[in-house]
Amino acid sequence: MQLEQTIKSKRDVWSLVTIAVLGAYGLFLVYPLLNLLGQAVIDKATGRFSLAYFQRFFGKRYYFNTLLNSFKVTFGVTILTVGLGTPLAYIFTRYKIRGKAFVRILIILSSMSAPFIGAYSWILLLGRSGVITTFFRDSLGINIPSIYGFTGILIVLTLQLYPLIFLYVTGALKNVDNSLLEASDNLGCSGMRRFFIIIVPLILPTLFAGGLLVFMRSLADFGTPMLIGEGFRTFPVTIFEEFISELGGDDGFAAAISIIAIIITTFIFIIQRYLSRRKRFTMSSLNKIRPIEAKGLTRIVIHLYTYLLVGLSIMPQVYIIYTSFKKVNGTVFVPGYSLQSYADAFNKVGRAISNTLIIPGISLVVIVIFAALIAYITVRRRNFFTNIVDTVSMVPYIIPGSVIGITLLIAFNKPPILLSGTMLIMIIGLVLRRLPYTIRSSVAVLQQIPMNIEEAAMSLGSSKTKTFYKITVPMMAAGLIAGGILSWVTMISELSTAILLYVGRTKTLTVEIYTQIIRGNYGIAAALSTILAVLTVISLLIFNRVSKGGEISM
Numbered sequence: 312m313q314l315e316q317t318i319k320s321k322r323d324v325w326s327l328v329t330i331a332v333l334g335a336y337g338l339f340l341v342y343p344l345l346n347l348l349g350q351a352v353i354d355k356a357t358g359r360f361s362l363a364y365f366q367r368f369f370g371k372r373y374y375f376n377t378l379l380n381s382f383k384v385t386f387g388v389t390i391l392t393v394g395l396g397t398p399l400a401y402i403f404t405r406y407k408i409r410g411k412a413f414v415r416i417l418i419i420l421s422s423m424s425a426p427f428i429g430a431y432s433w434i435l436l437l438g439r440s441g442v443i444t445t446f447f448r449d450s451l452g453i454n455i456p457s458i459y460g461f462t463g464i465l466i467v468l469t470l471q472l473y474p475l476i477f478l479y480v481t482g483a484l485k486n487v488d489n490s491l492l493e494a495s496d497n498l499g500c501s502g503m504r505r506f507f508i509i510i511v512p513l514i515l516p517t518l519f520a521g522g523l524l525v526f527m528r529s530l531a532d533f534g535t536p537m538l539i540g541e542g543f544r545t546f547p548v549t550i551f552e553e554f555i556s557e558l559g560g561d562d563g564f565a566a567a568i569s570i571i572a573i574i575i576t577t578f579i580f581i582i583q584r585y586l587s588r589r590k591r592f593t594m595s596s597l598n599k600i601r602p603i604e605a606k607g608l609t610r611i612v613i614h615l616y617t618y619l620l621v622g623l624s625i626m627p628q629v630y631i632i633y634t635s636f637k638k639v640n641g642t643v644f645v646p647g648y649s650l651q652s653y654a655d656a657f658n659k660v661g662r663a664i665s666n667t668l669i670i671p672g673i674s675l676v677v678i679v680i681f682a683a684l685i686a687y688i689t690v691r692r693r694n695f696f697t698n699i700v701d702t703v704s705m706v707p708y709i710i711p712g713s714v715i716g717i718t719l720l721i722a723f724n725k726p727p728i729l730l731s732g733t734m735l736i737m738i739i740g741l742v743l744r745r746l747p748y749t750i751r752s753s754v755a756v757l758q759q760i761p762m763n764i765e766e767a768a769m770s771l772g773s774s775k776t777k778t779f780y781k782i783t784v785p786m787m788a789a790g791l792i793a794g795g796i797l798s799w800v801t802m803i804s805e806l807s808t809a810i811l812l813y814v815g816r817t818k819t820l821t822v823e824i825y826t827q828i829i830r831g832n833y834g835i836a837a838a839l840s841t842i843l844a845v846l847t848v849i850s851l852l853i854f855n856r857v858s859k860g861g862e863i864s865m
Contacts, residue, residue: 324776325692328684329700335681336703339739343722344573350566350721364567374549378571381530381546384464388529389522391469395620396476397518401506402613403477404484405492407602409614414621416851421624422474423847425804425821427534428840430467431828432627433458434539435634442630463539468532470624472525479521483514489600515586523583527576531711534806534825546572547807550713554720554811562721569714576709628844635841639834652834656842659835662816663823664842670734670819671802674741678749679795681742683784686753691762708747715740716811732814740808745801749794756790757783800850803843 354361368374399418408414436443437458447453456462487510495505511518533547540548550572554565605613638647657664689701707715719740723730730736760783768778784791806821813822820843827836 325688329688329692329696332681332685332688332700333696333703336700339719340703340706340743343718346722347566347569347718350563351570352567353563355563364564365571367564368567368571373544374568377544377546377549380461380543383461384468384536384545385526385529387465388468388472389526391465392473392476392525393518393522395469396473396521397480397511397514398506399473399617399620400477400480400484401510402617403481404600405602406605406609406613408617414617417621417625418474418477419851420844420847421621421628422471422478423800423804423851424471424628424840424844425534425806425824426468426471426528426532427538427806427821427825427828428631428804428843429471429627430458430463430535430538431824431833431836431840432631433463433467435833436627436630437463459539459541461543464536464543464545467535467539468529470627472528473620473624475524475528476518476521479517479524480514483517484510484600487513487600492600519583519586523580526579527709527711530572530576531713531807533713533810538828547711547713550711550717551810554713554717565717566721569717572711572714573709576711580709628840631837631840632844634833635837637834637837644833652838656835656838660818660823660827660839663818663820663839666817667803667820667843667846670737670817671741671799671805673734674738674745674802675795675799677738677742678746678798679791681746682749682753682794683787683791685746685750686757686787687779687783690754690757691765704750705747707743712740712744712805712807713811715743716808720811731812732817734817737809737812737817737819740812741802741805744805744808745798748801749791749798752790752794752797753787756787760786796850796853800847803846803850 351364352360352362354363402408403411403415433441435441437455438444439457439459441458444455444457447455458466491509491513492505495509500508531547533545533551536543536545536548537551546568550565550568553568554562604610634644635652636648636650637644637652638649639645639652685700685704688697689704719736720731722728723736730739764786765778765782768782769775773781803819804821805819806825809819809822810825813819818826820839824836824839824843827833827839
């Protein structure tokens with residue numbers, strides 16, 4: 312009744328847009344999640360409510376240990392990334408660093424590839440027969456620990472994800488007034504003491520937000536522990552393996568594990584929001600921090616820290632590019648260089664390359680359109696129903712990618728809506744996963760656009776729809792394009808959702824790279840990883856062009 316009254320009172324296109332968006336989320340997000348819950352708590356034999364699947368999970372130590380292992384990894388990675396990324400962001404903001412622009416590009420590049428590709432590279436470097444491992448063993452007689460197990464997962468994910476903290480904190484430090492630092496100098500508070508007493512409290516809400524993103528990314532990643540975890544099994548690996556094993560029969564257990572994952576991530580998200588709101592404040596930065604020239608020991612330390620950390624994080628990608636040009640005999644690298652791996656990559660798995668352009672490309676168009684519409688109705692047409700849209704649109708942000716894949720497969724693997732095995736279901740999965748990021752960037756831009764500009768256009772006879780696409784959208788373009796490009800970069804490196812939704816004809820680069828690594832075809836895997844890196848670089852160059860040299864921050 313309330314919805315009908317809203318439509319009658321407004322009688323404009325935005326009411327229809329709101330209904331359409333709610334309908335889309337209802338069909339492709341709410342319905343699959345309710346279906347997932349039904350699979351988890353309804354006994355198929357009796358049709359009655361049952362918690363047997365949950366009792367099975369918590370009743371067997373093997374399953375519960377995978378959950379504890381995931382928490383061990385995610386908390387460890389979150390603490391390390393905050394500890395590494397925050398000082399790096401402060402160094403970049405406060406001091407002049409030689410080659411700063413180039414180093415910043417390397418930091419961003421190291422964060423934009425799929426984590427499992429870094430894991431694969433570290434296997435080549437520090438595996439039992441890795442280049443570094445072999446050198447120390449044969450030349451120096453030193454047996455160094457291999458990359459496998461908990462420590463390896465921690466290293467790979469930390470070096471992959473600390474740039475996210477760097478980008479978040481860099482953005483936050485732009486809002487810190489330099490007069491605070493000058494005042495602290497006058498009071499004798501400088502160096503590390505100033506960093507912990509003044510800077511850290513100012514950026515706490517940002518650290519909570521960045522820490523949440525790192526927590527979610529490390530909790531959801533299954534490619535890294537799958538490749539180098541060996542006996543150290545994590546929660547996402549369990550979800551994947553149990554669901555794959557259940558495809559031919561009862562999938563209720565996989566659904567129950569997915570529900571547990573959603574409850575955990577939701578709980579963490581609520582805690583983060585609560586802490587951020589308690590520490591939130593506003594500051595007008597009239598005098599932004601200006602980089603200064605460090606002197607003496609400080610200069611040496613900050614350059615050494617920066618170059619060492621960034622060098623370690625970019626080394627896996629550099630080594631993968633190098634190995635892509637090495638000769639391969641079967642599945643083994645041999646002395647000499649060749650383009651054979653690239654020839655094999657295009658001849659054997661060329662469709663994966665085209666799919667990586669087509670599927671994320673279509674998804675990107677949908678994301679940009681929906682982001683523009685959702686941002687507009689949640690900012691300019693705020694009411695009860697647009698508030699629901701705003702809330703529901705953020706739900707996929709806290710759901711692991713593998714769970715998104717499972718919910719879609721369970722919901723749409725039978726008539727009347729049969730989507731499993733199609734390109735459409737992969738597009739839906741990517742849109743759900745990456746739309747929240749573009750919505751947030753679009754909302755941020757739209758909130759800075761004065762409403763009176765649109766009101767002036769309408770007072771001159773322009774319709775609401777015409778005002779939107781001729782006045783508002785062009786002013787939102789920078790946010791839409793920037794958010795869209797960053798969504799694109801994450802979509803072309805998506806694995807956790809794609810690995811569950813793909814079939815042979817819809818296989819993407821990340822799925823193909825993972826498949827080739829599992830098969831031991833390291834030459835082809837290296838060539839495909841290099842192609843993916845080139846696509847990422849091109850995307851970042853386009854971002855740089857669109858933003859007119861602006862820096863990526865979050």
